[in-house]
Amino acid sequence: MASHQIGPMKNDYYVKPVSRALDADGGVCQVTPGSASGYYETPMRRIFRRFLHHRLAVIGGCIVIALLFMAFSANLISPHDPLSLDTQRRFIPPFKDFSFILGTDEMGRDILSRLFHGGRISLVVGIAAMFATIVTGLAVGLMSGFYGGRVDNLLMRFTDTMLCFPQVFLLLVLAAFVTPTVISIALIIGLTSWMEVARIIRSQIQYIKEQDFVQAAFALGASETRIMFRELLPNAVAPVMVSATLNVANAVLMESYISFLGYGIQPPLASWGNMLTNAQSYFDLAPWLAILPGVMITLTVMSFNFLGDGLRDALDPRLRM
């Protein structure tokens, strides 16, 4: 979540509330419709309902699902092999030729197919990186929050140190060191993005640890591992879900940056980032080469961002669990 997102945003309601009421300190809050009718609402249902109120989040969610479907079935839905080139048919503009509906690139490859396959790669990297980030961030945050004291101090110092490095700089240096495969790119993105997650988890764990039910577990003689995995983690799920979504957005963005610069996914394997690498040189000849992949990246990142933001609002810190 490093570069484009910063921390939790409070009061970020960009959807008009259904009805307004004054809450205790005079602020405006949302009245939950239906709560007076006597129907009991479990926390899950409440979260879901709040989520559905954010139209943009729902749209984002639908687009995400569509993108995942696209990534999954790229082979099935691509009209052509993304690698097949034919210098006879270079630079066909979009909508001119219906068998190459979005046109062809400088090597005569079908852009639509490359977009699908490139999307698969970009999304796979994004999601894999997200897992790496979450696992690392959870590990650090859990240790820090649970043990406190010296361990916390040390880990937080380390986290602070890592936060001093601009992510793109770090990524490029690391990318130059490793052979750029999907896994290795995902890993280095993961290893440079975990810091925010660790911070969030740490503070959540610190809060939960003070709850009586955790004290009760200690009083019962539960082992530390049991407490961490049975009592603490399950109650920290909410911020993890939000983080995960926003992390995919950031990871896709990062992958596009380093692939664009040539250090990420290597051609001929397509990713949205490396489809843009040479686009600048063909600007006057074939502007669609530059426009289309970028639109896809923006659309993807935007959807994940909206989804994550909607989740965050639905899971509202006031609920806390």
Place this chain on the structure above:
Amino acid sequence: MTEALLEVKDLLKYFPIRRGLFSREVARVHAVDGVGLRVMKGETMGLVGESGCGKTTAGKTILKLIEPTGGTIRYAGEDITGLSRRRMKHFRREMQIIFQDPFSSLNPRQTVGAIIAAPLEIHRLAAESEKEDRIAHLLRQVGLPAASMRRYPHEFSGGQRQRIGIARALAVGPRLIVGDEPVSALDVSIQAQILNLLEDLQEVLELTYIMIAHDLSVIRHIADTIAVMYLGKIVETAPNRELYLNPLHPYTAALLAAVPVPDPNLKRRRMVLKGDVPSPVQPPSGCRFHPRCPRRFAPCDTEEPVFKTVAPEHFVACHLY
């Protein structure tokens, strides 16, 4: 003389306050400053005092949920003060705790069955096949239907949740239970129910209780012996009736005088204490109570009074005696 089930001597718990560049300890909170108790098997010891006097900290420290800074704790003759977490596990089956807040004392993500099963699993008290029966038995014992085990804590009222907490504590078969203001957060009518339940359980299961409370009417109802705490120290200990008939320490007298009596015709002398409770960081010199004591005289501000026997089973720490 029969041996006490629990014997606490000179229990200390200080919390450091750290300031400055290297987090040096600049002051301490004297939360528990020399507490001594003897609790006999089968008896209910009531621990009373105002908010902030350290009674909750004392209760948790006795159970080793908080590590004592000094003093000794002997359970059934064995010194458990310095035991490691591993060695304490055995004693965790003997001593349990019930918490004040029914809403944070149960893990919202676990079913009631899982919550009660936890102690059984931790101490391997029941085989897989027996677990459900044991849980059902425990639930019935606290007055809840066995079907509750499949539901989640949020589906229950405060009083019912306290019952679940009690069932959890009983699961390990303890001999001593510390109740940290177990009824303070409940409605008055429910308070009576829970107190009666606790009394019944005490009789059936031969339990020993330490009941921490600030509500004297509750303590009057349930306690055999009462210990009064002020600013981290026990100022008076006496059997129930004796304390009410003959309060020796001026603080005890003031506490009792503050309990409202629903008889408008009864004229009582108002004994309003001057000033506020001092900070436990810098307790007053000599007798802790001297700044507010209406019967203060010469030695009170320089010498700390010794805790001594004044009448059979009646101990006070006050220069008046």
Place this chain on the structure above:
Amino acid sequence: MFHFVVKRFLQAIPLMIGVSIIGFSMMHLAPGGPLAVYTLNPTITAQDIERIKHVFGLDQPVYVQYLKWAYGMLTGNWGNTFFGGRPVLEVILERIPATFLLMGSGMSLAMIIGMIIGILGAVKRYSVFDYLATTGAMIALSFPTFWFGLMTIFVFSLKLGWLPSGGMYTLGGEENLIDLLTHLALPTLVLALVLVAQWSRYTRSSFLEVIHQDYIRTARSKGLGGGRILFRHAFPNALAPLVALAGIQLPWLFSGALITETIFGWPGMGRLFVDALTMKEYPILMGMVMITAVAVIIGNLMADVINALIDPRIRLE
């Protein structure tokens, strides 16, 4: 106050040490080691590499190398470039002004526009403007910076011809201020996009917190006008998290500058970094990673000090 500054300063030192350790480890973790450009070259014999290693002091134990390298960093001896043998520090320093110019103008533009949008959004919460601004911010955060750069070049340079598409000055032309500004315009815009989005969100959020406080209500009930309340009462109190934001944004500012410079051919540190990457010039790479990290540490330190100056609660903590 002084106590606070000293404490903060001392806290920054372990951070600098940590940063240097990580930087140093990265260099040595590279496959082929710091001399990859030589070791991976098949025409250089193993004996030559041994000799080169000895010259560069790479045959000594790791911690000795670290101490020597750290000492070199502190005294300004950052080694020489592999090709051309120029002092690395000099090479980097000559690129810094261009980058700082870009970063400075990007940040300033972002702050001004972002804060205005944020304040307006907070004051007129839930209005159409607010909705558009918040959604717009979310969308702006989703643009890949380099792609946005490409698009602006496409629109403003190729199609409309209003602004130049790259470089800092027009080649062969006179290097006056106007020329600089036209060249600076697009890169600044591109760099500022993401920053504006963050500033507007943070400002809005911070102002909303402050506006609902009781002391604002008191001021209003005293009859004070909206503008006065805004600037004398709300603004100073909303400032603290914003100053912190400036500090937090620094790493991103560098990252964004790198990408923007690559697209626009802006002759700054970012471009140097990418070039060094191609040539595997590790001394340059390491030097720049260290400079950016140290700049971030110093920037955050300054942000904290400024915050302590304007908000007395912080320095009493």
